Amino acid sequence: MRRLLTAPNLALATLWADWLTQAGIATRVQRAHAGSIAGELPPDQAQPELWIDDASRCDEARTMLEAFRHPPARHWACRGCGEIIDGPFEQCWNCGAAMPPVQ
Structure with a gap:
């Protein structure tokens, strides 16, 4: 051990x-x-x-x-409702839409 x-x-x-x-x-x-x-x-x-x-x-x-x-921090705009999402989240808290693919 x-x-x-x-x-x-x-x-x-x-x-x-x-x-x-x-x-x-x-x-x-x-x-x-x-x-x-x-x-x-x-x-x-x-x-x-x-x-x-x-x-x-x-x-x-x-x-x-x-x-x-230390998860990666992300900054993205939801395609479903336009909400701006910050942090390690992969789903919109407002409408539930998935994060767009990272390019």
Whole structure:
């Protein structure tokens, strides 16, 4: 096992671990409930950590997490209603039309 990263909270640690596991990289959350002793330990030592079973896939897992944590920002105009959409969205929030193909 190899430590991948320290997560800011348990919710994100669990989400990221589930996402990596579904992608085929067995991932575990360690120190899931260590936050309760944060006053006795430095806060950075009480945060949840992600550990992967196969150390050879560490770079792959980091690349996947980087892409997951930083989705591409887009700026496009909906062809259905003319709404201007910003962010990683691929569907118009107003009318439900799909984003036009990227050229």
